[in-house]
Amino acid sequence: MGDWKTITVPIPSSESKNISQFTSETNMSPSSLCSQQVLCPSLPLAKSVHNFFRAFCTEENVDQSVSYLDQELTTLGFPSLYEESKGKEVKRDLNIVAVLNCIQELLVLHRKNLLAQENVETQNLKLGSDMDHLQNCYSKLKEQLETSRREMIGLQERDRQLQGKNRNLHQLLKNEKDEVQKLQNIIASRATQYNHDMKRKEREYNKLKERLHQLVMNKKDKKTAMDILNYVGRADGKRGAWRTGKTEARNEDEMYKVLLSDYEQRQKQILLENAELKKVLQQMKKEMISLLTSQKQKPKEKAEDTPGTVLSDVEEDNSELSKENMWELSCETVREQLTNSIRKQWRILKSHVEKLDTQVSKVHLGGFKDEEVISRQDHEQETEKLELEIQQCKEMIQTQQQLLQQQFTTTCDDDTSSLLQDCYLLEEKERLEEEWALFKEQKKNFEKERRSFTEAAIRLGLERKAFEEDRAGWLKQQFLNMTSFDNKNSENGKPQSAFSGSSDQDNLTLHSKPGQKSYSVFSESSVRTSKLTKSLPVSPSTSELFQTIRHISENSSSCVLNVATEDTKPNQVGRECTAQKWSVASRSDSQEGGCSGSRSLACTDWSIEHRDGLP
């Protein structure tokens, strides 16, 4: 780069300004030009190039510029721009191809340079930003370092202060301890001093006492005497004994006896206690073993190695038990064995209980992981439910038992038996009641009808009355006409008998047909009356006739027909009546027949009425 800068180009004067411009430019700052050419963006480069072209090459100095360019390019390694000179001619022709190639080469080179420049520029930018970033980090870290240093210093300061305080407190404590010690020493020394003083004073006091004692003893006044009425016997009744060596020895012996007896008693008590406690321990051990062996039945994944140890323990303990039964007295080794075995069992039991506890806690925390382990609440609920069920079943059984008992052991009370029987025939009873109700209804209906019929009968009676009156009038006429016909009495007898028979028949029919409706009777009676009216040969007296007419009217007014006639007695009465009437009405047979008929009707009415009185 630096090479072609320094080369000064012999340029024609017309372009010398421009060239000198160029050269001056080169002279000014080769580096700046280089840098310009390198660093400047392509546009200003193009501009400067264009200016350069204008400045460099004009129409006048074409050849010079070509030769210059050729020189430059050849020095740069490009092929020559001129054609190969065929002869030694001064003017050489421009090799266009070479020129184009050179241009192409230069363009390529230029492009490469531009790329390189771009790359370098981007790299430069990157490096710049990296630098900035690093600088920021650096400053931050520096700050952090500062703050941490400050903190550390603060903490150190506090630590120092606390240590100082601690030392102070230690010192105080030491001082207090020293003081306490000192005071205790003082107390001790004072105590010894006081003791010494006390002893001194006591000695003095003793001396005084001795002196006084001497005086008192020497005085021997008679006042120190006992005035007693009589001697009191000894408490145990014996006489007093002299004091001899034997008595002393005896006293000693007695004392030792007392002591020994006390010790023996205590030892007995302690032995008893020991035996009891041993028993208790052995029992406990046995129970623990049984518990653990029953636990062994549970799924084995829970107890990995405990069954093995339990088994071994059981074996050991069995042998131990036999041993211990022999050694009931407190032998040291036996005692140790017992306690050790109990400790072992207790440890196993404890571990087992802990396992169960963890299981329970697992169940409480999570769901039912283990099907065998039921949560306590559910268990309790189940047991409560079952208990309730049991209670209910029991109650049911009891009530059933009671009922059974009642059934078997009921006494035959009439009421109860009737009740019982009643309860069996309840259905039939109800049916009967229904029928009875129906029956009553029917009765009511019949009553109604009867009333209506009675009204009809009354009406009929009234009509008959009228008819009878008519008849009576007619009879009167006939009677007046009939005074000539007396010899027809015998003919009347048959129809009478026939009539009576018919009337009897009628009665019978009346009696035999209780359910027959009353109008048929009426029709018969009307028939009878018609018969009567037909067969009238009799010539009754006028008084008898009036009597009968009165009777008829009476009867007809008072007659009330009814249905049921079952009594034979009134029939007889009726018959008798008819017989009587027949005898009475031998002359007036037709009327009597009617009367008897009506009479019989009346009689039957009586009976019927009588009947009606019955419920």
Added chain:
Amino acid sequence: MYKRGLVQVWSLEQPEWHCKIDEGSAGLVASCWSPDGRHILNTTEFHLRITVWSLCTKSVSYIKYPKACQQGISFTKDGRYMALAERRDCKDYISLFVCSDWQLLRHFETDTQDLAGIEWGPNGCVLAAWDSCLEYKILLYSLDGRLLSTYSAYEWSLGIKAIAWSPSSQFLAIGSYDEKVRILNHVTWKMITEFGHPTTINNPKIVVYKETEKSQNLEMENLPFPPTRAAASSLFSTESKYEVVSSPVSLQTLKPLTDRPNPKIGIGVLAFSPDNCFLATRNDNIPNAVWIWDIQKLKLFVVLEHLSAVRSFQWDPQQARLAVCTGRSQVYLWSPAGCVSVQVPAEGDFQILSLCWHRSGDSMALLSKDQLCLCYLENEGVK
């Protein structure tokens, strides 16, 4: 009659019999019976000597150098042996005598600074000797004079104030100036538990009986004149009854003067019940209360609080029944079934200062300053 130096003895069975013992110039400080009832031990003035007067032989014997302490003489329960505290040359000794012939059995030195008291255990085989209150130390000797054990709870503070043996000799209760009772067992002579006496009782399981005055319904119109004895007594002295107070209960305390000797603080009185079930104590700075402890469970059972300071209490020798007197005219009885305050029907004011049960447990004597009242207890048929 200490001032005159005279002792007068009467017989309960033979009223004519009498006896008078005159100590003369030797003076009389204390006098007590021997357990067989045939000897009288008089302690002369300044504790110069103890004179043993025999009522059966009219003989006299002297014991020198008795110790002037709180409880220097102790007889075994069966009355065979007597222990006497002596002091010679500034050292404490204990002498054991056989009561039948007053022979000196043993004589040994005790390892105490200033022996304050001795007491036999009920089984007659162990003697407890304790030091003065300046030092907490109790020594246990067997009948033949060997030292069995010593016990000291703490140093420097005021020590033992009172002790009590349980009737079975199983326990020894030590009451000290730190308001605690410590119980030692007879097998190891080590402390098994200690009972504190706090001023506030918080545990609701403990029954606290508080004595309250009954309100007097005096109807002025109905008072008879001249006033009858009952009315007069009721006018002068108010009746009282026990009420159960619910916890927490705070008891009346007395602040002791710390600069005076023998402060009213600590457990001053202890007594076991005869069936070994209860221990009654009094804490001197809660003077109105009697604390009853259940020995089977080793905890506080009942507290009885009264209106005035408890003077003395004593268990019925036959059953677990405690009689308490406080200087008023009522005697208070407590048993596990309940407690009752009994008014003494007396003219005027009868202040009971001390009481004493009869051995059969049927009656007790109530003593005031110059009067004596015998109280008979009726027993309802108990199945």
